[in-house]
Amino acid sequence: MKNIIELDQVGMVYETGSGPVEALRDINLAVGEGEFISLVGPSGCGKSTLLRVVAGLRPMTSGTVVVGGVPVTKPIPKVGMVFQAAVLLKWRSILDNVLLPAELAGLNPRDYRTRAHELLELVGLSDFSGKRPNELSGGMQQRVALCRALLLDPPLLLMDEPFGALDAMTRDDMNLELLRVWGETGGSEGRKTILFVTHSIPEAVFLSDRVVVMSPRPGRVAEVLDINLPRPRSVETRASAEFGKYSLDIYDLLTGRQSGESGSALQGLG
Amino acid sequence: MNMIKRKFFEWLPASLMFLGLLVLWQLAVSGLGLREYILPSPAAVAHALFSSEINWTGHIIVTGTAILGAFLIAAIGGIALGTLTAWSTVMGRALMPFLVFVNTLPKVAVAPLFLLWFGYGIFPNMLIGALIGFFPVVINTAVGLTQIDEDMLDLGRVFNAPKWKVFAKIRIPNAYPYILSALKVTATAAVVGAIVGEFVASQSGLGYVIITSQSSLNTPLAFGALVWISILGLALYGAVAVLSRVLAPWAEGQEN
Numbered sequence: 001m002k003n004i005i006e007l008d009q010v011g012m013v014y015e016t017g018s019g020p021v022e023a024l025r026d027i028n029l030a031v032g033e034g035e036f037i038s039l040v041g042p043s044g045c046g047k048s049t050l051l052r053v054v055a056g057l058r059p060m061t062s063g064t065v066v067v068g069g070v071p072v073t074k075p076i077p078k079v080g081m082v083f084q085a086a087v088l089l090k091w092r093s094i095l096d097n098v099l100l101p102a103e104l105a106g107l108n109p110r111d112y113r114t115r116a117h118e119l120l121e122l123v124g125l126s127d128f129s130g131k132r133p134n135e136l137s138g139g140m141q142q143r144v145a146l147c148r149a150l151l152l153d154p155p156l157l158l159m160d161e162p163f164g165a166l167d168a169m170t171r172d173d174m175n176l177e178l179l180r181v182w183g184e185t186g187g188s189e190g191r192k193t194i195l196f197v198t199h200s201i202p203e204a205v206f207l208s209d210r211v212v213v214m215s216p217r218p219g220r221v222a223e224v225l226d227i228n229l230p231r232p233r234s235v236e237t238r239a240s241a242e243f244g245k246y247s248l249d250i251y252d253l254l255t256g257r258q259s260g261e262s263g264s265a266l267q268g269l270g
Numbered sequence: 271m272n273m274i275k276r277k278f279f280e281w282l283p284a285s286l287m288f289l290g291l292l293v294l295w296q297l298a299v300s301g302l303g304l305r306e307y308i309l310p311s312p313a314a315v316a317h318a319l320f321s322s323e324i325n326w327t328g329h330i331i332v333t334g335t336a337i338l339g340a341f342l343i344a345a346i347g348g349i350a351l352g353t354l355t356a357w358s359t360v361m362g363r364a365l366m367p368f369l370v371f372v373n374t375l376p377k378v379a380v381a382p383l384f385l386l387w388f389g390y391g392i393f394p395n396m397l398i399g400a401l402i403g404f405f406p407v408v409i410n411t412a413v414g415l416t417q418i419d420e421d422m423l424d425l426g427r428v429f430n431a432p433k434w435k436v437f438a439k440i441r442i443p444n445a446y447p448y449i450l451s452a453l454k455v456t457a458t459a460a461v462v463g464a465i466v467g468e469f470v471a472s473q474s475g476l477g478y479v480i481i482t483s484q485s486s487l488n489t490p491l492a493f494g495a496l497v498w499i500s501i502l503g504l505a506l507y508g509a510v511a512v513l514s515r516v517l518a519p520w521a522e523g524q525e526n
Contacts, residue, residue, distance in 0.1 A: 057424050075427045083421040090520045091443045103439060104431035132520060 004156060004193045005031035005054060010063035011218075012046070012053060022218035023049045027063070029212060029221060033155070034191035036182070038204035039212045040250060046219025047197045051158050054195060055079055067156065077105075080149030084161040086141035088133040088148075094120070095129040098147045105152065112151055119147040122181060139170040146181065157194045164198065172235075175206055179233060201254070205246045206233060213253045223253050310490040318490035319497060324479065326498065332475040334502050336392045336464035340399025341506060344456045348404040349449060352411025356441070357433075362412070373405040377463070381470045390471055399463025403456035410452035414445025447521030450514035457510050461503040476502075 010027040013020050023046040031037050039047040052058040054065060056075040065072040067079075080101075088097045098116040099109040120126050123143040125136075133141055142162055149157060163171045182192060198204050204211045208227050215222040227246055229237055237243055251257070292312050298304070299311040306314055319326075351369065355362035377398060384394040418441060426436040468477025476495040483491035514521070 052424070055424075055428060057427055075430060077428075077430060079428060081424065081428055083424075085419065085421060087419050087421045087425065089422075089440065089443065091446070091518065100425070100439070101429055104426055104429035104435060106431075106435075134520065 002033050003030045004033045004035075004068055005029070005195070006064075006066040007054070008064045008066075010050075010053065010060050010065060012049060012058070013061045024053070024060070025218040025220050027219070027221055029224070031193060031195065033193055036194045036196065036207055036209045037212060038196045038198055038208040038210075039214060040198055040201060040204045040254070041214030041219065041222075042216050042254065043199065045214040045216040047214055048160050050214075050219065051160050051195060051197050055081065055158055078152070078154045078156065080152070080154040080157045082142070082145050082149045082157070082159040082162040084164045086133070086138075086145040088141055088144055090133050093130050093132060094125065094136070094144055097133065097144055098151055101148060101151045107152075115153075116147065116151060119150055120144075122184060123147060123177065137170075139166055139174060142166065142174065143177070146178070150181070155192055157192050159194060159196045161197050161199065163203070164200075171200075171203070172238075175203060176235070179207065179231075183232065201247050201250045202238065202243075205229070205243060205250065206238060211246075211250060213250055225249060307487040307489045310493055314490040315493040315497065318488075318494040321494075324491065326494075329474055329476050329479055329495070330498055330502070332392060333464055333468065333477065333499065336395040336467065336475065337399065337460045337502055337506060339392065339396035340403060340460035340463050341453075341457060343396060343400035344403035344460060345407060345453055347400065348407025348452070348456070349411050351404075352408040352449075353415065353437075355408070356412045356415035357437070369405065369408055372401075377402045378466050381466055384467070385471050390473065392475075395464045395467025395472070395475070398467045399460040402463040403459030406452040406455045406459075407449065410448040411445055414448030415441045417448075418444055446518040447514070450510065450518055450521075453510045453514075454507060457506040458503060460506065461499065465499060 007027050007029040010024060011022070012024040013022050015021075027050060029037075039050065041047050049058060053060045054067065054072070056065075056067075056072045067076050070076075088094075089100065092100070095113075095116055098119060099112055102109045102112045117126070117129065120129055123146065125140060125143055125147075128136060128140065133144070136144065145162070149159075163174045166174060182194065194207075196204070196207060205227055211225045211227060212221055213223045213225065214220065225246065229240070229242055229246070296312050299309055310318070351365065355365050355369075380401065381394075381398050384397050388394040388397070415437070422440060423436070426440060431439075464475075465477040465480075468475040469481055472478040472481075476499050479495040480492045483489065483495070
C-alpha cells in the first residue's frame with residue numbers, strides 16, 4: 001500500500017498576544033491510500049490544527065508534510081474538506097452549494113451538474129436540490145457539505161468533527177451513511193483516503209481502520225491503534241465485544257486510567 | 271383571502287392611532303381656538319397640500335432629485351470605499367482614520383462651504399446628503415465583507431481561488447444584508463441632507479417652501495411641505511426595503 005500522507009517530526013508553534021503556544025510536537029504518521037484514519041483527543045490537543053496543516057491551510061514550523069509524494073507548502077489541490085459546521089452559502093440553492101468547488105477552482109460548473117445530482121441522490125437529497133440551506137435540518141446540511149467535498153472527486157477527504165454538532169441518533173445515522181458513501185464513491189483509483197477528526201471514541205472506532213490517539217498541549221501522538229473490525233460495518237458492529245474493547249482501550253489511553261482499575265462502570269466491558 | 275385579513279389586522283392598530291391623532295389634532299385646534307399660523311388644523315394642511323398657490327410638482331421634483339442623488343452618491347461611494355478598505359489591509363489602515371475623522375465633522379456646518387464651492391442648485395444639496403449618509407455604508411460594507419466564517423475562507427483556499435473570485439462568490443453576497451441595512455439609514459440621511467442644503471440657500475425645493483412660508487407666516491404651507499418630504503422619505507425607504515427583500519431574501523428576519 002502506497003502512503004498518501006507522510007508526516008515527519010511535524011511541529012507547530014504559533015504566536016499569540018501572551019507569547020508563543022506550541023500546538024503540535026513531533027508528529028509522525030503515515031497514512032496509506034484508501035485508509036480511514038481518525039484523530040481523537042481532548043479539546044485543544046491540536047487535532048483540528050493538524051488537519052489544516054495537512055491541507056496546507058496552516059504552516060507547520062518544523063518537520064515535513066508530504067501529500068501524494070509532494071511536500072506541502074501551500075494549500076493542496078485535490079482535497080475535500082468537511083467542517084463541524086456545514087458552512088453552506090445561505091444565498092445559494094443546495095445544488096449551487098454543491099457546485100461551488102468547481103466555480104472556485106475555475107472549472108465550468110455546467111460540466112459538474114450531473115455529478116452534483118448523483119451525489120445528492122447518493123445521500124438522499126435529490127428532492128432538495130432547489131432548496132436553500134436554511135430549509136434543511138442540520139444532518140441534511142452536513143450531507144450537502146459532504147457532497148460538496150466530493151464534487152471534484154478528490155482522493156483525500158479531511159473531515160473536522162463533521163458530525164460533532166448533530167444529535168446522537170443523527171450522528172449514528174451519518175456514520176453509517178459516510179461508510180456507505182465511502183464504499184460507493186471509490187472511483188477508478190480505489191477508495192478515498194479519509195482523515196477524520198472527532199472527540200467521540202465510539203465514532204472513531206466505528207469508522208476507522210486506525211485510530212490516532214493524541215495527547216494535549218502540545219499535541220502529540222500518544223498511540224496508534226489498529227481497529228480490526230470486519231467491514232462492511234453495521235449497527236450490529238457497535239454491539240460486539242471487540243467494539244467495546246477498542247473503545248475502552250482508547251478511553252484508557254485518553255484518561256490515563258489503568259485497565260482493571262476498580263470502581264469503573266466501564267470495567268466489565270474490558 | 272386569509273393573507274389580506276391578516277394584513278388588515280396587522281395594520282389596524284397603526285391606522286387607528288394615526289386617525290385618532292388626526293382627530294385629536296383637529297379637535298385641539300378648533301377647541302382651543304389656535305391661530306392658523308401657530309398650528310394649522312389638519313383640514314387646513316390638506317387644503318394647502320392641494321392648493322394651486324404654489325407649484326408643488328416643481329418643488330417635489332427638485333427635492334426628490336436631491337434626495338435620490340444624495341442617496342446614490344452615498345451608496346455607490348460608500349460601497350466603493352468599504353470594499354477598498356476590506357480588499358487590502360494597507361488601504362484600510364490608510365483610509366479608515368480619515369473616514370472616521372470626516373464622519374465626526376458636523377456635516378451641517380460644512381453646508382455653507384459646499385454652497386461656496388459649488389454654487390446654488392441641487393448638486394451641493396446632494397453632496398451634503400451624501401456626506402451625512404455615506405459612513406454607515408462604508409462601515410457595514412467593510413464588516414459584511416470581512417465577517418466571514420474562517421472555514422468558509424478555507425474552502426476558498428483549498429481550491430486556490432483567486433481573491434477576486436472569493437470576493438465575488440463569497441464575500442460580496444455575504445455583505446448584502448449588512449449593506450442593505452446601512453442603506454436604510456442612508457435613505458433617511460439623504461432626506462435630512464437635501465433639506466438642510468435647501469435651508470442654507472436655495473430658490474426651489476420643499477426646504478425652500480418651508481423657509482419662505484415661515485417669513486410669510488403661511489404655516490399650513492410649511493406643514494404641507496413636511497407631508498411631501500415624509501412621503502418622499504418613505505418612498506425611498508420602502509424602495510430599499512423592497513430591494514433588500516429581492517437581493518437578500520435569506521436575510522429576512524435576521525435584522526430589521
